[in-house]
Amino acid sequence: xxxxxKTRVERTRKCILAAxxxxxxxxxxxxxxxxxxxxxxxVSKQTVYAHFQNKETLFLEIAGGMTGxxxxxxQEQVADPADTVPLAQxxxxxxxVQLTLVMTPRLLQLRRLAIAExxxxxxxxxxxxxxxxxxxxxRLANLFQRYRALGQLRMADPLAxxxxxxWLVMGGPVNDVMxxxxxxxxxxxxxxxxxxxxxxIFLAAYxxxx
Amino acid sequence: xxxxxKTRVERTRKCILAAxxxxxxxxxxxxxxxxxxxxxxxVSKQTVYAHFQNKETLFLEIAGGMTGxxxxxxQEQVADPADTVPLAQxxxxxxxVQLTLVMTPRLLQLRRLAIAExxxxxxxxxxxxxxxxxxxxxRLANLFQRYRALGQLRMADPLAxxxxxxWLVMGGPVNDVMxxxxxxxxxxxxxxxxxxxxxxIFLAAYxxxx
Numbered sequence: 022x023x024x025x026x027k028t029r030v031e032r033t034r035k036c037i038l039a040a041x042x043x044x045x046x047x048x049x050x051x052x053x054x055x056x057x058x059x060x061x062x063x064v065s066k067q068t069v070y071a072h073f074q075n076k077e078t079l080f081l082e083i084a085g086g087m088t089g090x091x092x093x094x095x096q097e098q099v100a101d102p103a104d105t106v107p108l109a110q111x112x113x114x115x116x117x118v119q120l121t122l123v124m125t126p127r128l129l130q131l132r133r134l135a136i137a138e139x140x141x142x143x144x145x146x147x148x149x150x151x152x153x154x155x156x157x158x159x160r161l162a163n164l165f166q167r168y169r170a171l172g173q174l175r176m177a178d179p180l181a182x183x184x185x186x187x188w189l190v191m192g193g194p195v196n197d198v199m200x201x202x203x204x205x206x207x208x209x210x211x212x213x214x215x216x217x218x219x220x221x222i223f224l225a226a227y228x229x230x231x
Numbered sequence: 232x233x234x235x236x237k238t239r240v241e242r243t244r245k246c247i248l249a250a251x252x253x254x255x256x257x258x259x260x261x262x263x264x265x266x267x268x269x270x271x272x273x274v275s276k277q278t279v280y281a282h283f284q285n286k287e288t289l290f291l292e293i294a295g296g297m298t299g300x301x302x303x304x305x306q307e308q309v310a311d312p313a314d315t316v317p318l319a320q321x322x323x324x325x326x327x328v329q330l331t332l333v334m335t336p337r338l339l340q341l342r343r344l345a346i347a348e349x350x351x352x353x354x355x356x357x358x359x360x361x362x363x364x365x366x367x368x369x370r371l372a373n374l375f376q377r378y379r380a381l382g383q384l385r386m387a388d389p390l391a392x393x394x395x396x397x398w399l400v401m402g403g404p405v406n407d408v409m410x411x412x413x414x415x416x417x418x419x420x421x422x423x424x425x426x427x428x429x430x431x432i433f434l435a436a437y438x439x440x441x
Binding site for chain 1: 259261340343345346347349350353356357359360363364391394395397398399401402403405406407409410411412413425428429431432433435436437
């Protein structure tokens, strides 16, 4: 394929993904069909199928992309700390950035869709779980092992402790929005205060002074 | 109305509610219509509408009933403690019973439906929020004020502390099931250990020895 043709193919693919993302987030997974996606992307239905085998594949690509990008950005903005960074400072940054990245209408709407379809379309829920909470919890568990070796944390089970940290930070805000809708997304200053208290609770229980 | 007629009316109402509950939990809210409910309840569609104005009213009745009963049962099984009951013991019982009552396929499936429909059908999500987490968090906040007055808890904001306790206990188990499906419901002994650690974390942060 020539470079020009490659660019065109890539552009078409991006158009389809953008159109499908918009429709899925607005209408849900079941409420969206490939005809509408083709129409909004201004391509033929055949072209959509040439790029994506079926609606399921297309949605998995979108969901994986959105959560993957959020996770990558989190990791970029909050790099693994050097041993000299105080644990409390690292945890607060970790929580702040995670709340900022996740508490957006688009990601929360995607989460809502994955929950809605989790029994009918289990790969979707699993994908979001792995790229969302699981990725974050695994990363924290690894870091906790290091801080434990440095004598700054005391815990028998770093993975369980990481899950508790995750839900201290994300549990209230995410679940409020799941049941009350996106108007329940708290203001940034409320999220900051929440993150600070979550870190304090965690360190009271697992910090080496605890 | 005679007593016999009242009993018949009440029986019909119960039949409709049972049929509708079964269908909603299996097929979702949008995927279920009043014809199917009438057929499964073995009554006419007119009879269904004589009891329930529309599908929305019927679903709110079911959702309110299911979460209301779970909340009532929780309050019955874990009465407000006398001042002589150690706080740690009360909190562990509170968490254990809440996990046992909520981590059931039916209530988690109802939660999934409420989340799926929260934007289209906001009364449903709101109802579940009020009768579920909010009821539990308000009750804890009141008890925390009392334990604070007794000098057994230290906290500036009992409502915020109650929300942290709620999500320490419920966050991991409930959200795992939302994304991974009901096979992810943990075994009772896993939930017990989880509740124990949640209480330990909470008291490390807010207990008067903290």
